[in-house]
Amino acid sequence: MESKSAGSPRDMLRPFVLGEYRQKFSVSFEYPVFFTRGVFGLSNPILRDVLAPEACGESRRVQVFVDAGLSDAWPGIREKIHAYFLQNRPALDLVTEPELVPGGERAKNSRAAAEHVMESLAERHLCRQSCVVAVGGGSMLDIVGLASSLVHRGLRLVRVPTTTLSQCDSGVGVKNGIDAYGMKNFAGTFAPPAAVVKDFEFLRTQDDRYFLGGLAEAFKVAMIRDREFFDFLVANAARLGAREQKPAEEAVRRAAVIHLQHIAGSGDPFEFGTARPLDFGHWSAHRLELMSRYELGHGQAVSIGIAMDTCYACEKGFIPVSEREAVLGALEACRLPIWHPLLSVRAAGGRREVLRGLEDFREHLGGRLTVTLPRPIGSRVEVHEMDAGTVDGAIDVLMVRAGGC
Ligand SMILES: NC(=O)c1ccc[n+]([C@@H]2O[C@H](COP(=O)([O-])OP(=O)(O)OC[C@H]3O[C@@H](n4cnc5c(N)ncnc54)[C@H](O)[C@@H]3O)[C@@H](O)[C@H]2O)c1
Numbered sequence: 001m002e003s004k005s006a007g008s009p010r011d012m013l014r015p016f017v018l019g020e021y022r023q024k025f026s027v028s029f030e031y032p033v034f035f036t037r038g039v040f041g042l043s044n045p046i047l048r049d050v051l052a053p054e055a056c057g058e059s060r061r062v063q064v065f066v067d068a069g070l071s072d073a074w075p076g077i078r079e080k081i082h083a084y085f086l087q088n089r090p091a092l093d094l095v096t097e098p099e100l101v102p103g104g105e106r107a108k109n110s111r112a113a114a115e116h117v118m119e120s121l122a123e124r125h126l127c128r129q130s131c132v133v134a135v136g137g138g139s140m141l142d143i144v145g146l147a148s149s150l151v152h153r154g155l156r157l158v159r160v161p162t163t164t165l166s167q168c169d170s171g172v173g174v175k176n177g178i179d180a181y182g183m184k185n186f187a188g189t190f191a192p193p194a195a196v197v198k199d200f201e202f203l204r205t206q207d208d209r210y211f212l213g214g215l216a217e218a219f220k221v222a223m224i225r226d227r228e229f230f231d232f233l234v235a236n237a238a239r240l241g242a243r244e245q246k247p248a249e250e251a252v253r254r255a256a257v258i259h260l261q262h263i264a265g266s267g268d269p270f271e272f273g274t275a276r277p278l279d280f281g282h283w284s285a286h287r288l289e290l291m292s293r294y295e296l297g298h299g300q301a302v303s304i305g306i307a308m309d310t311c312y313a314c315e316k317g318f319i320p321v322s323e324r325e326a327v328l329g330a331l332e333a334c335r336l337p338i339w340h341p342l343l344s345v346r347a348a349g350g351r352r353e354v355l356r357g358l359e360d361f362r363e364h365l366g367g368r369l370t371v372t373l374p375r376p377i378g379s380r381v382e383v384h385e386m387d388a389g390t391v392d393g394a395i396d397v398l399m400v401r402a403g404g405c
């Protein structure tokens with residue numbers, strides 16, 4: 001007969017353990033996030049302040065990378081940045097002319113751009129007391145962020161995000177990465193920035209795809225964390241859709257702060273757990289992006305994902321029909337899509353192709369599937385399964401609304 005007092009798992013280890021020392025330490029991170037206009041204007045001291053070493057009298061070596069797409073939209077920006085650094089000598093020492101890095105998702109599809117950045121940092125002998133400044137959209141920030149986090153095991157990085165999405169979301173966070181082996185963001189690191197400086201002026205020159213797409217991320221955080229912010233987005237949806245600068249700045253500012261509060265307060269900034277609470281609406285969005293071969297923008301895919309999960313939450317009784325309609329109406333007023341024909345695609349066996357997004361989503365973090373849904377709007381619930389029948393029903397609601405049958 002088996003003994004009832006087999007002992008705790010630790011007792012069972014004891015005969016095998018010849019020695020043990022338990023290592024424990026914590027590191028606290030702190031970085032400023034500024035909102036400004038004219039970051040490279042000669043009279044704007046913010047960037048100099050975040051870069052210059054405090055009262056040590058030495059100059060800070062800095063290398064600047066600029067998103068090539070941003071540079072096309074802002075001719076002369078590299079010269080402007082150069083002039084800013086000249087004006088701030090000797091506190092700042094620009095080690096070379098600001099260098100272009102390709103922007104957009106395609107640049108993240110290979111290692112070439114990240115390797116180029118590392119090579120350039122090596123050529124200029126950037127050390128751990130130097131600083132890298134990256135000026136651009138989320139893709140370019142991910143590339144430069146990854147390269148900087150690898151060189152000498154991590155250089156200081158100051159991000160200057162220039163798109164709605166990167167100002168709302170990715171630019172203030174702690175992650176970076178590139179796509180590899182057919183998987184999005186497969187190769188990346190967690191690396192908090194030294195500082196983030198957001199210049200609202202940059203928002204004006206983005207294409208609609210990016211200006212409006214980034215707003216989907218604002219809906220995402222509002223719907224699961226901040227009812228008041230959600231009401232603001234609904235009330236201002238038509239103005240946001242018309243690209244009015246004032247409500248757009250307010251949306252970016254509030255979304256970024258919620259994002260920052262989440263990182264600081266979630267207890268899991270480096271995502272060791274299985275929950276992805278900031279990825280509401282994303283399980284299907286990532287799949288739709290892939291299915292469309294990235295024809296569908298990330299923000300547009302997120303908007304559809306939010307619409308789907310909102311309908312799902314409604315079918316489950318987490319939010320009333322009136323709120324579902326408020327969400328769908330506001331996304332539409334922002335000129336964001338809530339439907340795509342790819343939602344109708346079925347694999348052999350009749351299962352909707354988009355449902356594969358759930359497996360990808362689970363696989364990315366490992367462990368149990370965890371999907372965040374609004375319950376009610378402004379708060380959230382985590383569910384560990386999404387039943388296919390209800391997803392079908394949610395998609396049907398959107399199809400009917402889109403004029404399908
Ligand atoms: N690291 C993270 O935590 C995180 C989070 C969310 C998203 N992301 C990533 O961010 C990427 C998407 O970023 P995005 O939406 O910022 O788009 P993007 O960086 O792909 O940029 C879109 C296009 O706009 C150009 N551009 C940049 N700023 C501009 C401006 N002010 N005016 C005109 N053109 C400009 C770029 O050159 C590019 O062609 C995705 O790869 C996504 O995976 C990362």
Ligand SMILES: [Zn+2]
Nearest residue numbers: 217282298302
């Ligand atoms: Zn996103």
